[in-house]
Amino acid sequence: MSTVSRRDLLAGSAGVAAATLATGSCAAPSSRPARPAASAADGPADWEALRRQFRLEPGWANLALFYLASQPKRVRDAVDFLGAQVDANPLVVPTGMRLPDGPTGWPRVRRALASYIGGRAEDIAMTASTSIGLGVFYNGVRTRPGQEFLLTGYDHRAQRTAAELAAGKHGARVRPCSWFADPATATAEGIAAAVGDAIRPHTRIVGITWVQSSTGLRMPVRAVAAAVRRANEGRAPADRCLLVVDAVHGLAAVDEDAARLGADAVIAGTHKWLFGPRGTGFVWVSPEVLDQLHPTFVSFITGGGAAPLSPGGFLAFEHAFALPVAVEMHRQLGRTRVAARIAELSTRAKRGLIRIPGVTVHTPMAPELSAGITCFSMAGRTHEQIVGHAATRRVRLSASVHTRLGTAVINTPAEVDTAVGSVADLAR
Ligand SMILES: Cc1ncc(COP(=O)(O)O)c(C=O)c1O
The missing domain is CATH 3.40.640.10 (Type I PLP-dependent aspartate aminotransferase-like (Major domain))
Structure with a gap:
């Protein structure tokens, strides 16, 4: 059995002020309409504490987490906790696997x-x-x-x-x-x-x-x-x-x-x-x-x-x-706060990028017509050049039709500024 303790796994450090931990936190019975995700968490979230849950390579600003995401400690610990049960006795799958706070399986x-x-x-x-x-x-x-x-x-x-x-x-x-x-x-x-x-x-x-x-x-x-x-x-x-x-x-x-x-x-x-x-x-x-x-x-x-x-x-x-x-981690963070943080970071990215000569931002500025992905291009530069130049500044971007800067809830305003700075650099 995993050595991860019940407390570690449930609490992690989701970084939510005054988060209350719902043990046995299954949602309402499926026959009733489910309660919408909690959006009412009060007070500012501790985004730095949340960020510490991730094993992202230090010294890099990863603004491509929407493409391939990293996993927080809480989730990694839960996977390990369940994997240890399967490895000890694979027949636990049909007989019942457990998270520290209770049974888990498809119904949950x-x-x-x-x-x-x-x-x-x-x-x-x-x-x-x-x-x-x-x-x-x-x-x-x-x-x-x-x-x-x-x-x-x-x-x-x-x-x-x-x-x-x-x-x-x-x-x-x-x-x-x-x-x-x-x-x-x-x-x-x-x-x-x-x-x-x-x-x-x-x-x-x-x-x-x-x-x-x-x-x-x-x-x-x-x-x-x-x-x-x-x-x-x-x-x-x-x-x-x-x-x-x-x-x-x-x-x-x-x-x-x-x-x-x-x-x-x-x-x-x-x-x-x-x-x-x-x-x-x-x-x-x-x-x-x-x-x-x-x-x-x-x-x-x-x-x-x-x-x-x-x-x-x-x-x-x-x-x-x-x-x-x-899901419980997000419930504690509060969906409203998560979305607001993502919108704040992507608005910062868009405002920085449109000021750079030669840069076109293809994503709508309006928060209601955008979310966490900002797409842009630069006259005279390929997307590979923009992504490659950003990497020399230890910034990870991605590209498809356009160059893309993704602002996950665990990114920081400073990372956004570094990324925008790398684009401004290339434009000079
Ligand atoms: C809009 C969109 N749909 C689907 C996918 C594929 O997602 P998945 O890896 O979950 O299959 C992606 C991949 O990033 C995507 O951007």
Whole structure:
């Protein structure tokens, strides 16, 4: 058995002033609507204490944690604690694994997530990543030949590929769309109107990304959902247009209940902004459209609802079953405070970057149309040059369509300034 003590594991040092530790902290029973994630933690958070939970290489400013995240001590300890149980007696998996505060397993994991996203545990399927969740969804939707899926080039290839593979199987097609001319000047009304205009009677899925990793733009999911709802008026269930959201960069970065945005399905990995164990993720499906989805894999999670959509097999249980520890850490931090900190850091980055001659910021300045990813480019420089130059200043950035600066809750204003300084340097 691991030597990690119960106290260490539960308390960690999440860095929350006056955090009260809920032992046996399972959320409300799954038949009741879950309480939204705590947003009401009072007082300032101790972000430095939270940062100390991470083993990030000292001396480097890592502003690419949205791409591949580091894990906090609390989560690492929980994974070790559970892994020791499996190694001592692998049959503990079916008979019952425990976190220090009580039993853990799929029911607890689903309840914890439900409480965080403001939904019900039975509407959640478990996956190992966003990509797998997107495959589960697109493969699973009952689709007739001739129907179509709408996506943009800004959505991640995990979603575009899932859509193309499924469309190929069903005799459907993916129609590339555009919701805005320029992400920096996009508006919620304009995006929602473009989605509404694009939907045809044979449109089966509109796939969007809550926070686009290619532009940093946060899609106005509620407004888009309203446009999809209007298009669905009078449609039979098999003709209904479903709205699916790749939520991986909105979850634990935006102060919203993901299950209450008005989408039909919300899909996310939980190993990025939530700092969950690697190899964890989920698909939330609105109960209203569950009968429109087929499972793709055998599921080892018992029960009805969305459980049969969970790809099964004996998985990395020590990772999956430690997820409630990450959710509890965020509950203690308070989702409002986390989102505010992320917005504060990304606003600082945007304000610094737009002052640099030759730099174009592609992410909207408005906090309600952005979150923790800031995308930019520099005239006369490639993204590789910008990322490479930043590395000489011990700053980690990443690039896709544009150069990207991600502000996780554990980054600091000083790190943002160092990163912006490295860009200013290159511009001189
Ligand atoms: C928008 C978006 N969706 C999906 C993915 C893939 O996520 P996962 O590794 O959880 O499959 C990424 C990867 O960073 C992403 O940026």
